[in-house]
Amino acid sequence: MAALSFRLCSSPLICRATLDNGRNHHATDASFIRRAADLSEMSAGLTSPHPNFGCVIATPSGKVAGEGYLYAQGTKPAEALAVEAAGEFCRGSTAYLNMEPGDCHGDHTAVSALVEAGVGRVVVGIRHPLQHLRGSAIREMRSHGIEVNVLGEDFQSKVLEDARKCCLLVNAPLIHRACSRVPFSLLKYAMTLDGKIAASSGHAAWISSKLSRTRVFELRGRSDAVIVGGNTVRQDDPRLTARHGQGHTPTRIVMSQSLDLPEKANLWDVSEVSTIVATQRGARKSYQKFLASKGVEVVEFDMLNPREVMEYFHLRGYLSILWECGGTLAASAIASGVIHKVVAFIAPKIIGGSKAPSPVGELGMVEMTQALNLIDVCYEQVGPDMLVSGFLQPVPDLLPVIPSEDATFEIDPSVNPFESSIIFFYKTWDLYGSFSNFSPHPIRMPYGDDYRTWSSVEHYYQANKFVGVENPLSHDCVEKIRTAKSPEEAALVGRSKQRQQPELVRSDWEDVKIEVMYMALKCKFSTYPHLKTMLLSTAGSVLVEASPHDLFWGGGREGEGLNYLGRLLMQLRSEYLGESSVSAENTSLAV
Numbered sequence: 001m002a003a004l005s006f007r008l009c010s011s012p013l014i015c016r017a018t019l020d021n022g023r024n025h026h027a028t029d030a031s032f033i034r035r036a037a038d039l040s041e042m043s044a045g046l047t048s049p050h051p052n053f054g055c056v057i058a059t060p061s062g063k064v065a066g067e068g069y070l071y072a073q074g075t076k077p078a079e080a081l082a083v084e085a086a087g088e089f090c091r092g093s094t095a096y097l098n099m100e101p102g103d104c105h106g107d108h109t110a111v112s113a114l115v116e117a118g119v120g121r122v123v124v125g126i127r128h129p130l131q132h133l134r135g136s137a138i139r140e141m142r143s144h145g146i147e148v149n150v151l152g153e154d155f156q157s158k159v160l161e162d163a164r165k166c167c168l169l170v171n172a173p174l175i176h177r178a179c180s181r182v183p184f185s186l187l188k189y190a191m192t193l194d195g196k197i198a199a200s201s202g203h204a205a206w207i208s209s210k211l212s213r214t215r216v217f218e219l220r221g222r223s224d225a226v227i228v229g230g231n232t233v234r235q236d237d238p239r240l241t242a243r244h245g246q247g248h249t250p251t252r253i254v255m256s257q258s259l260d261l262p263e264k265a266n267l268w269d270v271s272e273v274s275t276i277v278a279t280q281r282g283a284r285k286s287y288q289k290f291l292a293s294k295g296v297e298v299v300e301f302d303m304l305n306p307r308e309v310m311e312y313f314h315l316r317g318y319l320s321i322l323w324e325c326g327g328t329l330a331a332s333a334i335a336s337g338v339i340h341k342v343v344a345f346i347a348p349k350i351i352g353g354s355k356a357p358s359p360v361g362e363l364g365m366v367e368m369t370q371a372l373n374l375i376d377v378c379y380e381q382v383g384p385d386m387l388v389s390g391f392l393q394p395v396p397d398l399l400p401v402i403p404s405e406d407a408t409f410e411i412d413p414s415v416n417p418f419e420s421s422i423i424f425f426y427k428t429w430d431l432y433g434s435f436s437n438f439s440p441h442p443i444r445m446p447y448g449d450d451y452r453t454w455s456s457v458e459h460y461y462q463a464n465k466f467v468g469v470e471n472p473l474s475h476d477c478v479e480k481i482r483t484a485k486s487p488e489e490a491a492l493v494g495r496s497k498q499r500q501q502p503e504l505v506r507s508d509w510e511d512v513k514i515e516v517m518y519m520a521l522k523c524k525f526s527t528y529p530h531l532k533t534m535l536l537s538t539a540g541s542v543l544v545e546a547s548p549h550d551l552f553w554g555g556g557r558e559g560e561g562l563n564y565l566g567r568l569l570m571q572l573r574s575e576y577l578g579e580s581s582v583s584a585e586n587t588s589l590a591v
């Protein structure tokens, strides 16, 4: 902008004014984009990690008219919330988004909210990192005549570059998901000034201060899972809970080749939060049975190494993992290239001990020049401790754009990079994410002799477990689920109640659950024409819910799952296709 005006104007005074105006313009854009990035993280710790969206709507005079952020996967988009808050001030305003809209493939709620509100200009921090969503919302907004500027594309400046960096950081997990097959992993440890994570006896309580450990609880609350090795379980008997009093508690993962683990451990108490043990295939079958009897999920791997385990949890839709392991596992994870960021709490204390363990074990480096240098290092004092954090791998800026299926076909028709006969879907941000029961598509379903609206299929499905049971506690469950603020909260309540108080569940649930799900899907896909179109567009392909651990509704890790969700969607699709072929026949007969 400034460059263009400089070329056109003659008097230096005007140029300066225009230039300054351009710079102010940038400063304003940068400050609102940074605000949107901050907003986008507001749900951290409340819900499980999801794509972070924040939206600030500013009037032409630079006043904030409305703000919003995505609370959880499958809830109202940030843009729609900001438009609601801004009301009539949206007309002619500018909307600032940390990231291009698109929590759900094929969903237009965010863009239509901005278009219908009469927003005049949109500034976007970064394009959506996922290939199937990247660029479509920007194209759609421009097609409605909205001026859309993307930082780093339409104009550059230092202040804007810094704002753009904030947008990259708040969605680092999603960006890493877009271009690697592992979740974003953060290695955290606390060590004494002389580099020990425990005394030589193994005693470690406590190295870092209470304030630092509170920060650790926050880090846990921002993670899908916290992972430790067997040694940590034996030494510390940790709980690994978030203990920050907010909503989200991460799954605990133990990696143990031998399953040489104690019978009694805090991690085997899964009443509040689940635990998964990753082990070598065939290890200690009797102990695996013991863990299963405690409600601990055991996942076997042919090769138990950090990359295999991380690729598996990537399939489970995990975005962020916190490694709180000992030095041996930390070294193995770093060597496997799965650690992206390191967070070290350094306490001003000396413990000594030639055998005292250090944070990172053997990496095979013999010269200091081989040391791994952190990038974007931050230093922060936390109480008496020093927090040093930085990236082992930079957040990829310009992603290797994975060519879409059509683009690949154009390049070389003989190459068929995608198994087009099978369509996998899982998280709402995945391709065909709208097929997920967590997608933000409210449905109106018959309820008793009335109708009720449910925020998602998941809300409706979970509530139905407790319908028709005399026990007043069952009615409470239905209400608690119906009013849950997100599909994930509805699932959490439904599943934990079913596990803890099975007597509250309707006696015929196992017989009716498929029918309940089918009715909900039928309502969803007939309520939203674009979803029905998307479903019909998959004709000829097998639909599989790519959940590697839900072996009833999902496809399972090696296809061993029953995939009932995929089956019901295919059944619905053929019903629609049958209808449309019948109607096409009628039409042709009518001609």
Ligand SMILES: Nc1c(N[C@@H]2O[C@H](COP(=O)(O)O)[C@@H](O)[C@H]2O)[nH]c(=O)[nH]c1=O
Residues within 6 Å of the ligand: 189, 190, 204, 205, 206, 207, 208, 209, 212, 213, 216, 228, 232, 236, 237, 238, 239, 240, 241, 324, 325, 345
């Ligand atoms: N000793 C030590 C840490 N130890 C880490 O915390 C785990 C215990 O978690 P929890 O049982 O939830 O309190 C332990 O297994 C180890 O991974 N962490 C820190 O931030 N600072 C400390 O000084």
